[in-house]
Every structure is written in structure tokens, then in C-alpha cells.
Amino acid sequence: MSGIVAILGAGVIGAGWAARFALMGWPVRVFDPAPAAAETLHAALDRARASLPALYDGPLPAEGAVTLCETLAEAVGGADWIQESLPERLDLKHALYRDVQAVADPAAILASSTSGFTPSDLQTGALDPAQIIVAHPFNPVYLLPAVEIVGSDATAPDMLARAETILAEIGMAPTRVAGEIPAHVADRLLEAVWREALWLVKDEVATTGQIDEIIRMGFGLRWAQMGLFETYRIAGGPGGMAHFLGQFGPALKWPWTKLMEVPDLDKALISRIAEQSDAQSGHRSIAELEAARDGNLVALLRALKDRGEGAGAHLAAHGTRFALAAPSPDAPAAPVTLDRQVPVSWVDYNGHMNEAHYLTAFSNACDQLLNWAGMDPESGLSIFTVETHIRHLDEVQIGERIQVTTRVIEGGGKRLHIWQELFVDERLCATGEQMLLHVDLTTRKTALPAPDVADWLARAQMAQAGGPLPEGLGATIGER
Structure with missing residues (x-):
């Protein structure tokens, strides 16, 4: 199955969506009047062409044509999937949705990449609230399969199921979030780790480089192939999760975390973080870091694919259609x-x-x-x-x-x-x-x-x- 996709906003996430759809054979129309939109889009397409096909052992479908449109109507007219990736401002999104729904096919899925707003937030004031859902991906969209799908009580009954089917066909691994909650699931988890990391830097316990080293040399590797709960199940030994919670659960009440506190991001802390980050990886350009990230992700995903674990199992299953x-x-x-x-x-x-x-x-x-x-x-x-x-x-x-x-x-x-x-x-x-x-x-x-x-x-x-x-x-x- 393939149709026409409209990408509204060609920043990092929007361009990543465009690359994912295009390399899976969908014709892509992009609308973004920003002067740098074309450059960002073509850079993402080049990175995707160099990495996504390397995950598969068979040829991908013929690449869909990617067209930069001069008007919104040209982009969304007749589109089956419309992906909005504007900055996190409700006023911008609401205004765009009104313009989109005035010219789009009523049967099209209008999905937002928002990392924080709920579907109800997005649907407020819309001409057709049932058409709007959340499809929150992860960067780079053309390599990472995870995407959170969220609807509201106003969402059309078949809309989420259709969205899951389409996303699965382009190689994504959609997770339908049961309820509406700000920041959904993934970003709430990331926010908790991010807050703790900011405090560790502010209190001069660790530098940005040391924190990243601990993650990539330790629990980041465990999470990549087993996630959180399965990792802790192993830590419980033969007694499993029940034993683990009985042994380590009381520690959750100890004052280890500053989960609900946020350090003041004053000039001094911002300067410290920026200086440490520059010392850590300032010798590499963003383009070099993106290339390294994509190459590393391909290697990790292929290793997991060979073992049939984690995201690799999903990748192997999706690859059968290209045999x-x-x-x-x-x-x-x-x-x-x-x-x-x-x-x-x-x-x-x-x-x-x-x-x-x-x-x-x-x-x-x-x-x-x-x-x-x-x-x-x-x-x-x-x-x-x-x-x-x-x-x-x-x-x-x-x-x-x-x-x-x-x-x-x-x-x-x-x-x-x-x-x-x-x-x-x-x-x-x-x-x-x-x-x-x-x-x-x-x-x-x-x-x-x-x-x-x-x-x-x-x-x-x-x-x-x-x-x-x-x-x-x-x-x-x-x-x-």
C-alpha cells in the first residue's frame, strides 16, 4: 500500500518523515516557506539514502518523488497522510489545521509530530477534530522505527487503526498510547533522565561527557535491546520482577532523585553545559555527528536484526516484504x-x-x-x-x-x-x-x-x- 504524503514543515523531524516515506515508495509533497527548507530536506534525503537501505537484505521499492510545493493547497490536496512538524506552538498549529482542513481530503489522516501536546490540545477549534491525531517519532525518523500514536475521544474510531497500518508498512513500529497525557510516554521518561543530568552538571558531580559515557557504556546498551522492565526482571534473578521490586523498591523512597525539581537554567549553568559540550564534541561538525550517529544506528540495528531481538526483530519482519x-x-x-x-x-x-x-x-x-x-x-x-x-x-x-x-x-x-x-x-x-x-x-x-x-x-x-x-x-x- 502506498499513497501520497504531505509534509508540513521541513525541519529535522519533517525532513526525516519525508525521507522515510519517500524511500518506502510514497510520493512526497513538502510545504515549508522557510529559506533553508530545501537544504534541510535534501540533506536528510541524502543521509537516508546512505543508511536506511543498508538495514535490509533486499531492495527497497522505487523511491517516491519528492516535490517542494509553493502553496499549502498544492501539498495537501489529495494527500492520504498529512504530517505536521511545526514548532511547539499551539497557535501556529491551530492556524495551520484550519487552512489544511479547508482544502484537504476529509478522509486523510492529519498527524502531528508534537512531542508535548495532547490530541485534545491540537483538536481545539478544528473544523474536523476527528481527523487529527498525534504521531510522535524519534530523530532520525528515517532510521528509528518507534512512533507514539495517540488519539482522543473525538478521534474517528478507525483513524488510529489506519494510522498504525500505514506506519507499519513504511517500517515504523507504532505504539498506541492508551490515554492522553502531556509529552506522551517517551518524552516523559527522557525528561526524567534529563532533569537528573542537569542537576548532576549543576552540582558539579559529573560533566556532560561523563554522563554520556556512563549511558553509552552502561544502561544505554541494556535499554537498546531489552528496555527498562525486562532489564530489571533479569536483575531480580530467578524471583523475577517481584523479587526485584521487593529488594530495591524501598530505595525509591530514598532522597536520591530531584525528579520534580528543575535547576535554574541561569547564564552560569547554560555556559557550563555549553562549554563542557564543546569540549566533549565541539571538534566534530553537526554533519559529522549525524553521519556517525546514522552509521552507528545501522550497525546496532543490523546486529539486533541478526539476533532477532529488540528493534531488530521488527526490522527483520518488515524486511520480508522486500524479499x-x-x-x-x-x-x-x-x-x-x-x-x-x-x-x-x-x-x-x-x-x-x-x-x-x-x-x-x-x-x-x-x-x-x-x-x-x-x-x-x-x-x-x-x-x-x-x-x-x-x-x-x-x-x-x-x-x-x-x-x-x-x-x-x-x-x-x-x-x-x-x-x-x-x-x-x-x-x-x-x-x-x-x-x-x-x-x-x-x-x-x-x-x-x-x-x-x-x-x-x-x-x-x-x-x-x-x-x-x-x-x-x-x-x-x-x-x-
């Missing part, structure tokens, strides 16, 4: 068995794809071929690699889209001999030749594959046998 379609084994051409972008974790200090990940790419492509052939990992029959020969013909850079084609040289019996070629566009960058043996995992000895697997591979070999053998087949290492 390559199984080809007919009778088609003469070698099928594309891998189509993906090179992630940051595959790149070495030279800025190009590390040689180990050429093997990863060819191995994943081989797995795809065997999956199409019907090999079942639970059957007790598997395949072991005996020999691999990779030729590196040209560089592959970070973010480039690679495709691997696989040809069956010998298949159907105990041996599987395949030839693979790795391309960037039409440029042949590497070849991989593999000899593999089918194995019975019970005896750990060679065995015939399952009949349906053998038939599929034999048919693929016959279909591809008409052409000349690939240049380099059977070659050994030698000087050119």
Missing part, C-alpha cells in the same frame, strides 16, 4: 540471488567493502538459491562448503547497491558447484566460485539432497548449460 521473488529453475539466465546496499559494517578503513564481506555476500546469495530450491534447515539435510575462490575485480564503496547472480554449474547430486558474479549497476566487481557437498547432519557424511531440492538444482543446471562457461571458472591464484 526477492523465486525464479523458475527452468529460466536460462542466472537469477539475481542478492540485491542490497553495502552497510557501514561491511566497510573497512579504506572506505570500501572488506574482503570478508564479499564472502558474506556470496554466502547469502547461495543461501537464497538453496531456499528457492526448497532446502529445509529442519530436515536434517544441509550443505557444507568445500572450496571457495573469490576474484576481486573492482572496488565496491559504502552505500552502493550490489547484485549477485548465481549459476548452477553442477547440481542435483551430492555435489553443488556454483558460479556467482557481483555487480554494481553493470560493473562486474567480483566473482565467486564455490564447491559444496550435501550432508546428512545425523551422520555428518555426504548424502543425496531431498528429491525436490535435487530436481530444482538439476533443472537450473540444465537451463543454464547452453552458454559458454564463465571466464575464470576453475582458475587458481596467479599473476596477471
Whole structure:
């Protein structure tokens, strides 16, 4: 499913929404009269193109066209989803909603990125309160899947369900917040930590750098893959959460926190925080920090995806819709068995794809071929690699889209001999030749594959046998 999305406000959050929708195939119209809007938008699109596809093992849909509109009516007319990301001022939002609802499709979802206002706040004075909801994301929107969905008593009954469906389709992980409360859920939690951090700096207990170090070296890592309650459940040992609360619950009444107090952000404290922040990371530009953040998020999310945990499990489930379609084994051409972008974790200090990940790419492509052939990992029959020969013909850079084609040289019996070629566009960058043996995992000895697997591979070999053998087949290492 895809429709037309209108983005109202192209700041950091609005531009992130535009990038997320566009890279998931939605045509995007953007309205923001600010002089810097185009620059912010295109910078976000460039960052998203370099990072979001790297989370997936298959090709994303064709990118939706992104259009900067000169008028509000041009942006929202006929749009299915309208995302407002204006500054946190109710008067601005109310005025915009009146103008939007005068020209928008009444069936469109009008969602606000607000981090603090409730839906009832936003709906006050609206021409159609039922159309307005909260869809509060996290920066960068094009990478982080979390989004809080909130409605009010005035919200149309099907509006939140439709919103969840659309957001899930573009890779977001919507959480429907049960009740209206200022700042929703996430920002209330963040605010509590933020208040404590400000006090620690003000009281000269810790610097901004030390606080960030404690978070990223400690509980930030735990939260990234288990959250808060599951982390504390483990801390309770075999007794679980009940034991944890019984043991540590009384400490909550101790005067450790200044949760309800806010330090006076006077000039002295602001100056101290700014100076410490400059000392901590002032040597890096915002663009450099954004690039580092996105690369780190891609690496973390892919690691979680490989383990099926946290946000990685959601990412893996969403990625199934981009899986390559199984080809007919009778088609003469070698099928594309891998189509993906090179992630940051595959790149070495030279800025190009590390040689180990050429093997990863060819191995994943081989797995795809065997999956199409019907090999079942639970059957007790598997395949072991005996020999691999990779030729590196040209560089592959970070973010480039690679495709691997696989040809069956010998298949159907105990041996599987395949030839693979790795391309960037039409440029042949590497070849991989593999000899593999089918194995019975019970005896750990060679065995015939399952009949349906053998038939599929034999048919693929016959279909591809008409052409000349690939240049380099059977070659050994030698000087050119």
C-alpha cells in the first residue's frame, strides 16, 4: 500500500518523515516557506539514502518523488497522510489545521509530530477534530522505527487503526498510547533522565561527557535491546520482577532523585553545559555527528536484526516484504540471488567493502538459491562448503547497491558447484566460485539432497548449460 504524503514543515523531524516515506515508495509533497527548507530536506534525503537501505537484505521499492510545493493547497490536496512538524506552538498549529482542513481530503489522516501536546490540545477549534491525531517519532525518523500514536475521544474510531497500518508498512513500529497525557510516554521518561543530568552538571558531580559515557557504556546498551522492565526482571534473578521490586523498591523512597525539581537554567549553568559540550564534541561538525550517529544506528540495528531481538526483530519482519521473488529453475539466465546496499559494517578503513564481506555476500546469495530450491534447515539435510575462490575485480564503496547472480554449474547430486558474479549497476566487481557437498547432519557424511531440492538444482543446471562457461571458472591464484 502506498499513497501520497504531505509534509508540513521541513525541519529535522519533517525532513526525516519525508525521507522515510519517500524511500518506502510514497510520493512526497513538502510545504515549508522557510529559506533553508530545501537544504534541510535534501540533506536528510541524502543521509537516508546512505543508511536506511543498508538495514535490509533486499531492495527497497522505487523511491517516491519528492516535490517542494509553493502553496499549502498544492501539498495537501489529495494527500492520504498529512504530517505536521511545526514548532511547539499551539497557535501556529491551530492556524495551520484550519487552512489544511479547508482544502484537504476529509478522509486523510492529519498527524502531528508534537512531542508535548495532547490530541485534545491540537483538536481545539478544528473544523474536523476527528481527523487529527498525534504521531510522535524519534530523530532520525528515517532510521528509528518507534512512533507514539495517540488519539482522543473525538478521534474517528478507525483513524488510529489506519494510522498504525500505514506506519507499519513504511517500517515504523507504532505504539498506541492508551490515554492522553502531556509529552506522551517517551518524552516523559527522557525528561526524567534529563532533569537528573542537569542537576548532576549543576552540582558539579559529573560533566556532560561523563554522563554520556556512563549511558553509552552502561544502561544505554541494556535499554537498546531489552528496555527498562525486562532489564530489571533479569536483575531480580530467578524471583523475577517481584523479587526485584521487593529488594530495591524501598530505595525509591530514598532522597536520591530531584525528579520534580528543575535547576535554574541561569547564564552560569547554560555556559557550563555549553562549554563542557564543546569540549566533549565541539571538534566534530553537526554533519559529522549525524553521519556517525546514522552509521552507528545501522550497525546496532543490523546486529539486533541478526539476533532477532529488540528493534531488530521488527526490522527483520518488515524486511520480508522486500524479499526477492523465486525464479523458475527452468529460466536460462542466472537469477539475481542478492540485491542490497553495502552497510557501514561491511566497510573497512579504506572506505570500501572488506574482503570478508564479499564472502558474506556470496554466502547469502547461495543461501537464497538453496531456499528457492526448497532446502529445509529442519530436515536434517544441509550443505557444507568445500572450496571457495573469490576474484576481486573492482572496488565496491559504502552505500552502493550490489547484485549477485548465481549459476548452477553442477547440481542435483551430492555435489553443488556454483558460479556467482557481483555487480554494481553493470560493473562486474567480483566473482565467486564455490564447491559444496550435501550432508546428512545425523551422520555428518555426504548424502543425496531431498528429491525436490535435487530436481530444482538439476533443472537450473540444465537451463543454464547452453552458454559458454564463465571466464575464470576453475582458475587458481596467479599473476596477471
